[in-house]
Amino acid sequence: MNTVGKPPANPGRDDVRIMTLQAHILEQQAHHPQAGGTFSWILSALSISAKIIADKVRRARLENVLGSLGSENVQGEVQQKLDVLANEVLLRTLGGREGVAIVASEENEEPVILREDSQGIPRYCVLFDPLDGSSNLDVCGGVGTIFSILAHDGRAQRAEDSLLQAGVRQVAAGYVLYGSSTVFVLTIGKGVDMFVLDPSIGAFMRVEQNLRVPSGNKTYSVNEGNRKTFPEGYRHYLDWAQSSGYSSRYAGAMVADVHRILLKGGVFLYPPTLKSPEGKLRLMYEANPMAMIMEQAGGKTMAGPKARILDIQPTAIHQRTPVILGAADQVDAVLTHLASG
Numbered sequence: 001m002n003t004v005g006k007p008p009a010n011p012g013r014d015d016v017r018i019m020t021l022q023a024h025i026l027e028q029q030a031h032h033p034q035a036g037g038t039f040s041w042i043l044s045a046l047s048i049s050a051k052i053i054a055d056k057v058r059r060a061r062l063e064n065v066l067g068s069l070g071s072e073n074v075q076g077e078v079q080q081k082l083d084v085l086a087n088e089v090l091l092r093t094l095g096g097r098e099g100v101a102i103v104a105s106e107e108n109e110e111p112v113i114l115r116e117d118s119q120g121i122p123r124y125c126v127l128f129d130p131l132d133g134s135s136n137l138d139v140c141g142g143v144g145t146i147f148s149i150l151a152h153d154g155r156a157q158r159a160e161d162s163l164l165q166a167g168v169r170q171v172a173a174g175y176v177l178y179g180s181s182t183v184f185v186l187t188i189g190k191g192v193d194m195f196v197l198d199p200s201i202g203a204f205m206r207v208e209q210n211l212r213v214p215s216g217n218k219t220y221s222v223n224e225g226n227r228k229t230f231p232e233g234y235r236h237y238l239d240w241a242q243s244s245g246y247s248s249r250y251a252g253a254m255v256a257d258v259h260r261i262l263l264k265g266g267v268f269l270y271p272p273t274l275k276s277p278e279g280k281l282r283l284m285y286e287a288n289p290m291a292m293i294m295e296q297a298g299g300k301t302m303a304g305p306k307a308r309i310l311d312i313q314p315t316a317i318h319q320r321t322p323v324i325l326g327a328a329d330q331v332d333a334v335l336t337h338l339a340s341g
């Protein structure tokens with residue numbers, strides 16, 4: 001039957017409505033009549049940042065902003081020019097939002113304190129990795145922005161006291177993947193929603209609601225170049241997986257690997273290695289936000305055989321952790337082999 005031109009039977013249905021990220025944010029705020037909008041303004045600052053960074057990423061080679069700055073960040077990692085540019089964009093958009101008390105970034109050794117007195121306004125801490133996987137930029141690989149939002153504790157004496165909260169206390173988390181399209185994935189604790197940037201109108205359009213990680217996908221994602229220095233249980237898991245028909249996918253950028261797992265299932269691992277005995281990935285602005293997303297989508301995230309990522313009580317803003325995350329059935333398969341040692 002030709003349906004072109006016929007108005008939708010029920011335009012109010014979720015899968016029919018045209019919803020932008022901005023409309024979605026305001027719709028969520030409407031569920032909290034007492035909300036003053038400061039939280040919504042923070043999310044809109046992240047949306048604007050994503051659009052600006054996406055444009056810079058896509059034009060990087062044309063505008064000669066690829067390559068390294070020849071300097072290192074607090075992690076001792078070589079900074080890409082776009083790492084610094086993306087960081088500046090986020091600091092400048094979030095800096096203009098009265099709801100932001102403190103910002104912590106992978107690129108800044110110390111947190112940036114923007115507002116100390118609450119004046120009765122609910123304020124938040126925003127933590128982020130401005131351009132995760134930036135070494136992929138020169139080869140047009142997937143890169144992303146990862147963010148985590150915590151409620152600011154106005155009574156805290158030091159910025160760290162307000163920042164160093166366990167992942168279970170996050171009020172929101174998300175990432176932006178600058179890939180074949182620009183994807184914004186967000187959770188505010190009520191499921192995971194996905195938006196895709198329509199560059200022709202400059203808006204993120206909602207394309208998925210309440211995403212669930214599929215089970216049964218026999219795919220693992222790990223840097224096997226480190227295999228020899230993994231703890232024994234991880235090597236046992238890889239031996240088992242490789243003799244059980246598993247395939248391997250690894251993008252070298254956490255956002256790209258996690259996004260594939262969110263949509264297709266499988267498991268991502270960054271175990272302890274000789275070079276990174278505590279793991280390489282940062283707890284506060286990589287593991288925690290990705291763990292919130294994964295668990296909100298029905299997945300599972302662990303730091304090892306017994307530690308749930310979101311329960312870890314942080315002691316330092318830039319601390320690292322091992323990561324096992326993905327579909328619950330696939331994470332359990334890893335844990336089974338870690339338990340057997």
Ligand code: P6P
Nearest residue numbers: 132133134223252253254255280
């Ligand atoms: P490796 C990128 O540098 C990053 O922080 C994550 O995005 C990614 O998952 C990981 O490190 C890749 O590390 O040691 O495999 O290159």
